[in-house]
Amino acid sequence: MKSFKKLKTALLVLFIFLIALTSYGQHLPLLKISNDSRYLVTEKDKPFFWLGGTAWELIHRLDREEIDKYLGDRANKGFTVIQTVVLAELDGLNTSNAYGKTPLLNNDPTKLNEQYFKHVDYVVEKANELGLYIALLPTWGDKFNKKWGVGPEIFNPKNAHTYGKILAKRYLNNTNLIWVLGGDRPLETEGHYQIIRAMAQGIREVDEKHLITYHPVGAKKATDFLDDRWLDLDMFQSGHSRTAKEYSYVFESKKTSRTRPVINGEARYENIPDRFWEEEAYGWLDDADVRVSAYWSIIAGAAGYTYGCNDIWQMYDISKEPVISARTDWQAALQLPGSTQMGYMKKIFEQLPWQKMEVDQSLILNDNLEDESYILCAVGTHKKFAVAYTPNGTPINANVSKIDSERINAWWFNPRSGKVKHIGNFDTNVAREFKPWASGWGSDFLLILTSQDSEVNFNEMTK
Structure with a gap:
């Protein structure tokens, strides 16, 4: 009788394990370029609609409970991609994450802090569980071209190459990943080009499975700087202006020598001052701006669009110093109408052969x-x-x-x-x-x- 009970218990444990394995062990399909080189598809050639969410400070500022809340909200609204950064913009090298950890030892890109990167791992794996891809920036651009912001500049071609290889090995088997180099900075010197190309080479020496793109400075496309073979997607940043003509970036991209899918990776943020860099006040961008920039991008032929909110990219709350006049705590800003309306946009286009x-x-x-x-x-x-x-x-x-x-x-x-x-x-x-x-x-x-x-x-x- 005892043997039967032990067998019954063992079978129950095995059954529970198999259910857990089925629920949480599955991987999203890898993404690839469509046959006509205009859009993204899954491994089985199913069209993939990139509806991104800008969460630059997600890894750096949020704890796991907060990460679950953000990712769950975006998954429920129909988002498919989350854009975030390992070495974040807001003093991401020297200000600790929610668990008191910084990403590198002695700010050396070849020496990762394992405790910090376990947090990165959690974001990638939780996103997979929720059906989300992570468009992961290895670093924000101020770490190779400070220009403005905190920095410091820590990269050279040699350590950038090594850093790329280390990250590629770590996330090689995570199928829900897209690599995004750059980070809102221009390539202005030969050294900048060498750093980015070395990082891309380091990734490609290990990883030929995941797509790679480049997130440029405002009002620019990746192909304004790069036309390298490793650049799979042409990402542009149309910027935070009601005068932006988002469709024009798509048209210009399609004139380049090599056809690539085009992604609007950073457009008009909801709840941000319009043209905040100018002295004159133009009011605030709102959900209507989000919709205009999104529909113009997709109808023009973009393969995807990334929604952004000023309060959410920085994960602002009232205890933090606001950047660019952030005024709404990020958890409240989750309920701003623009993100829900982006889910509507994706749904209507998916009813058509978009x-x-x-x-x-x-x-x-x-x-x-x-x-x-x-x-x-x-x-x-x-x-x-x-x-x-x-x-x-x-x-x-x-x-x-x-x-x-x-x-x-x-x-x-x-x-x-x-x-x-x-x-x-x-x-x-x-x-x-x-x-x-x-x-x-x-x-x-x-x-x-x-x-x-x-x-x-x-x-x-x-x-």
Whole structure:
């Protein structure tokens, strides 16, 4: 009888272990470049929509309970990528993390502090558990080009190469990883180029599985500095200005000699002073800015967009010194509307073959000034659908004959609520004006036109 009980107990323990292994031992699929080199796909060629969250100080400032809260919130809202930094911007070398640890021994990039890196490991593994990829910056840019900020500059080509190899070995088997070099600093000297290329070489000598990109300074693309073979993605920082034309970065990237997926890695932050670097006050950027920059980026042909909030990137709370006039504790800022609305954006585009869109401004027949009201349009490569985004509710006089169908269905998508409204069914032999029910700043709408035989189904988004 005792033997039976022992066997029963052993089987129960094994069963629990297998459940845990199944639940937590699975890895997200590695990401790769699509066959047309324009988008990201999984190992099985499933399209991957990069919806990123900017969390630069996540590793440096938060404890594990707080990390769980942030990552859980973003996963629940439909985010797929979190961008964060190992050697963080806000005195990340000499100010300890939440557990009193700094990342390097004697600020030597070849000597990692194991206790700090266990915390990095936790972030990567917890993200995997929640279905999130980590776009990991080995260092912020002030550690090789101080220019502004804290620094200090600790990198040279030799230790950058070694540091890249060490990190690559440590995270080689973590499938939910994307490497991001740079960190909001320009490459201005030959030494800067040597450091970045040495770090990339160190990673590539060990790791050929994970994608690599470069996070540039504001108003620049990675390819403004680099066109190296290791640069898999062209990431740009369109910056924190209501005057930014995010679509223009995508257009310019597509003119480069090598086709790469394009990612808007840092755009207009929610809850940040507009053009904060200028003396004149322009007010604050809000969720409408987030939506405009996101829709312009994706419709232009970007493979992804990263949401940011001024309070969240720095994980600000009232006990800390605010950077760039941060004013809302990060846990409260999680509830600002922009992040939820980014989930809506991803959901609507995933209802369409978004990776097969081509910009086509000939869809618009009315005047279309290239200012804050600029209507951006794209048509599916098989001409079975089209989308047109109006940032402030300007009516759209549409050349509906761009759709290869005698009749079309027309829909309004409300970017604030994530809901779809059917407008009607129309012939395509005559142009038609579509007028939203509101106008002005914050009254943006997405017009969707689908062929009569389209299999697109918005039923879940009309309730």
